[in-house]
Amino acid sequence: MNPNRTVGILGGGQLARMLAMAAADLGFNTHIYCPDRDCPAAQVANKVVFGNYADDKNLADFAKNIDVLTYEFENIETKALDELEKIVVIRPSIKSLKISQDRFTEKSYLNSIDIKTTQFYKIDEVSDIGKLLIKVKKPLLLKTRRLGYDGKGQVLIKTSNDIKKHFQGNKPSSLIAEEVINFDRELSVIIVRDQEGNIKTFEPGENVHENGILKTTTLPSLIDNKLKNNAKQIAKKIVDNLNYIGVMGVEFFLKEHELFVNEIAPRVHNSGHWTMDGSYSSQFQQHIRAIMDLPLISTERHSDIVMYNLIGKLTNDLVSSELAKVYIYGKKDSRPGRKMGHVNLIKKKGS
Numbered sequence: 001m002n003p004n005r006t007v008g009i010l011g012g013g014q015l016a017r018m019l020a021m022a023a024a025d026l027g028f029n030t031h032i033y034c035p036d037r038d039c040p041a042a043q044v045a046n047k048v049v050f051g052n053y054a055d056d057k058n059l060a061d062f063a064k065n066i067d068v069l070t071y072e073f074e075n076i077e078t079k080a081l082d083e084l085e086k087i088v089v090i091r092p093s094i095k096s097l098k099i100s101q102d103r104f105t106e107k108s109y110l111n112s113i114d115i116k117t118t119q120f121y122k123i124d125e126v127s128d129i130g131k132l133l134i135k136v137k138k139p140l141l142l143k144t145r146r147l148g149y150d151g152k153g154q155v156l157i158k159t160s161n162d163i164k165k166h167f168q169g170n171k172p173s174s175l176i177a178e179e180v181i182n183f184d185r186e187l188s189v190i191i192v193r194d195q196e197g198n199i200k201t202f203e204p205g206e207n208v209h210e211n212g213i214l215k216t217t218t219l220p221s222l223i224d225n226k227l228k229n230n231a232k233q234i235a236k237k238i239v240d241n242l243n244y245i246g247v248m249g250v251e252f253f254l255k256e257h258e259l260f261v262n263e264i265a266p267r268v269h270n271s272g273h274w275t276m277d278g279s280y281s282s283q284f285q286q287h288i289r290a291i292m293d294l295p296l297i298s299t300e301r302h303s304d305i306v307m308y309n310l311i312g313k314l315t316n317d318l319v320s321s322e323l324a325k326v327y328i329y330g331k332k333d334s335r336p337g338r339k340m341g342h343v344n345l346i347k348k349k350g351s
Ligand SMILES: Nc1ncnc2c1ncn2[C@@H]1O[C@H](COP(=O)(O)OP(=O)(O)O)[C@@H](O)[C@H]1O
Pocket: 118, 141, 148, 149, 150, 151, 152, 178, 179, 180, 181, 182, 183, 186, 209, 212, 213, 251, 262, 263
């Protein structure tokens, strides 16, 4: 190990914060690049460079002082990264980022490698929505192709009146329309792959969302082992096909024993926060290991566990529970829908 190396992270939110802490555990330095002076990662990083993501000069200066560049969110202009790649190693690859930052590209890619997604359609004009509604005769979930997260940028369209209400008079940004799937469960797989192609997969967790925002992740999921293995195999196919390096989160819908990939995230993922306390390794440590060429370690789960997101506020009974492992992200302001922290609650043996 050469502990004096430095990880650079684009983005300074909670994911960057937890990555920086995992990097420190392994003896690495972390530099953060983000526009917000109060960002959660600033509390725990060696250095924070403040700048916006379009400032090529500032980004290049940042890249000169790090060994490997990674990112905590998908919505980064890949044009800027193409320049940075001349200066520094970027992991996961720009290609993986490009595919996953646009819902149309993402789902088209998944289908191209024979992975099922929900039925989706490209929407370029408002008039496309009405035509599609007549054709499919089913409610449609409209999503912005880019920049959406936590359910933002999504509207449910059931009638032509809904189209008028949400889209009349404004030119929508590029959209996709998805058929609504009446899923039985939502699951996710956190997977990690290193440069040599070694892969470790965490056990699939079961997710509950409220208003498009993840509320809880529960392990174990009650689904049978065959389905768990299927989900892992699908995730493996994706990271292998992309020659991926780092952690990826793969979200699934399960309907009548059939798995559909909802989306992929080329980064550590909220539904993997349980790994901090329920597994022999955390997703954060595995990501740092993968991008810094350290061996991947066991992803085995040792405890039954529930991860609760603290959304919009911190005053939650869970925070004062004796068994709760509490993680507060240090955000200055709370607002509805904002992720302020999370709590991992391990289930005591025999309870
Ligand atoms: N086609 C769909 N059918 C039913 N529910 C959906 C569909 N797409 C999204 N959802 C619900 O909304 C949540 C957020 O949507 P998602 O596409 O994952 O966007 P985000 O990038 O905001 O997480 C999903 O986890 C799921 O609960």
